Amino acid sequence: DTAVSQTPKYLVTQMGNDKSIKCEQNLGHDTMYWYKQDSKKFLKIMFSYNNKELIINETVPNRFSPKSPDKAHLNLHINSLELGDSAVYFCASSSGANVLTFGAGSRLTVL
Amino acid sequence: TQLLEQSPQFLSIQEGENLTVYCNSSSVFSSLQWYRQEPGEGPVLLVTVVTGGEVKKLKRLTFQFGDARKDSSLHITAAQPGDTGLYLCAGDSGGSNYKLTFGKGTLLTVNP
Numbered sequence: 001d002t003a004v005s006q007t008p009k010y011l012v013t014q015m016g017n018d019k020s021i022k023c024e025q026n027l028g029h030d031t032m033y034w035y036k037q038d039s040k041k042f043l044k045i046m047f048s049y050n051n052k053e054l055i056i057n058e059t060v061p062n063r064f065s066p067k068s069p070d071k072a073h074l075n076l077h078i079n080s081l082e083l084g085d086s087a088v089y090f091c092a093s094s095s096g097a098n099v100l101t102f103g104a105g106s107r108l109t110v111l
Numbered sequence: 112t113q114l115l116e117q118s119p120q121f122l123s124i125q126e127g128e129n130l131t132v133y134c135n136s137s138s139v140f141s142s143l144q145w146y147r148q149e150p151g152e153g154p155v156l157l158v159t160v161v162t163g164g165e166v167k168k169l170k171r172l173t174f175q176f177g178d179a180r181k182d183s184s185l186h187i188t189a190a191q192p193g194d195t196g197l198y199l200c201a202g203d204s205g206g207s208n209y210k211l212t213f214g215k216g217t218l219l220t221v222n223p
Contacts, residue, residue: 042213042216043199045211099156100144100211102154
């Protein structure tokens, strides 16, 4: 029973398309995150939600829009995809201790 | 902006060797976490160190938090191929900002 599950695992798409990645956690955590890991393995936070409320929004283009319908779900929608968006996107969740449980990642390839 | 520098960036060793990975910053952190990431998977927490000077052991892995809480090290004794992976340190500056600062990682390969 996966604690943090994200779909799809792999996503290959053309430039200019719009795509979404979904994330669900069954840990009962209040806080969820989206991280981007680039080709050099650098893990950088994009967004964080606490009880469905946006609390961290790093300098991410407006083409990225997170949405949290409830505290167990945090989805990421990306408009007008660009080549530079190619990366692995990780969803994570945490309790108040800021210790993260990550999903397995979604590898996005923009052609 | 808080930065965490990890060294070395890459490390390739033979099974049975010992190694140390470093995580350094000019900032003070309330705690520091170490994660290991295997190919195709997300990072998994190994340990959290909280107190300056703290040493924690996890089987063959020894983690140390610097006295000033600005740096940390991970020492692996008698490395095994199963230790292969990307080791990430992450600093928590405390408070309720829900934000960890990650280092760029050390990619360890242990050859049989």
